[in-house]
Structures are given as structure tokens and as C-alpha cells.
Amino acid sequence: MKKHNVLLVVFLLIFFNSCSQEKTKSQKVVKSVVDKPNLVFKDLVPDNETAIKIAEAILVPIYGKKIYKQRPFVxxxxxxxxxxxxxxxxxxxxxxxxxxxxxxxxxxxxxYHEK
Structure with missing residues (x-):
């Protein structure tokens, strides 16, 4: 019986120790981004392929899937x-x-949609 209790305590110690290490790692990642105040993002829509994907994502909810008949988008x-x-x-x-x-x-x- 004592052997099982000892194993349980060892397991719990290992478990809680690993949980605290994971938290520390994630805090370091967040801190490293925050420590760079001059971090500047480039354009969110850098090329025509990205623009087309975004356009389709916006147009389908508005006009329905029939919008795909107008492919290729330019x-x-x-x-x-x-x-x-x-x-x-x-x-x-x-x-x-x-x-x-x-x-x-x-x-x-x-x-908009032309007529």
C-alpha cells in the first residue's frame, strides 16, 4: 500500500513540475514579442493570390456560391x-x-456587383 502512495506522490510531483515548466515557456514566448516595440508588420495582403482568396471569402456569403462561376478572378x-x-x-x-x-x-x- 505504501508503495502505491509513494508512486502516486512521485507521479504528481513530476506532473506539476512539467505543468509549471510549460507555463514558463509560453511566458517567455509572449515576453520576447512584447520586448520588441518596433516590430512592424508588412502588408497583410502582399500579393494578388492573397487578394483573390480574401475576395472570395467576402463575396461568397454576400452573393452565394454562384459567384464561383465568375472565375478566374483578376x-x-x-x-x-x-x-x-x-x-x-x-x-x-x-x-x-x-x-x-x-x-x-x-x-x-x-x-458591389455590376449589372
Whole structure:
């Protein structure tokens, strides 16, 4: 019986010791990021592929999955700071979806569908 109690105590000591070490590791990671106040993030939307993925994620909830019929989407830099993404018209009638996304912070500036 005493042998089982000793094993239980040893197990608990090892368990609690490992838990405290994990907490210390995570605190060090957070502290290392906080210690760098001049940490500057680059553009959140760095290229046209990212802009297209974001545009699809925004357009599908608004217009539904039928928006995929306008693939391929084309992303161009409207200005140095704004991506313009629009669908491709495959018929002579209708229009395409259009969205403008700010490069630095992924802010959606415009969303509409032409007729």
C-alpha cells in the first residue's frame, strides 16, 4: 500500500513540475514579442493570390456560391495600397463582382456587383 502512495506522490510531483515548466515557456514566448516595440508588420495582403482568396471569402456569403462561376478572378493594384479584384464575365449579358481591399490592413473598401 505504501508503495502505491509513494508512486502516486512521485507521479504528481513530476506532473506539476512539467505543468509549471510549460507555463514558463509560453511566458517567455509572449515576453520576447512584447520586448520588441518596433516590430512592424508588412502588408497583410502582399500579393494578388492573397487578394483573390480574401475576395472570395467576402463575396461568397454576400452573393452565394454562384459567384464561383465568375472565375478566374483578376486582382490588380488600383493604387500602391489597394487591390481591386473582379470576376470574369463569360457571357455577353450581366456583370461581375468587384471588391477593393486595402493592402496594409485587409480593410474592405468597396463591394458591389455590376449589372
Amino acid at each position: 486582382a490588380t493594384l488600383k493604387s500602391p495600397n489597394v487591390w481591386a479584384v473582379e470576376g470574369t464575365l463569360h457571357t455577353t449579358k450581366g456583370g461581375v463582382a468587384y471588391i477593393e481591399i486595402q493592402k496594409k490592413d485587409c480593410k474592405i473598401l468597396k463591394v
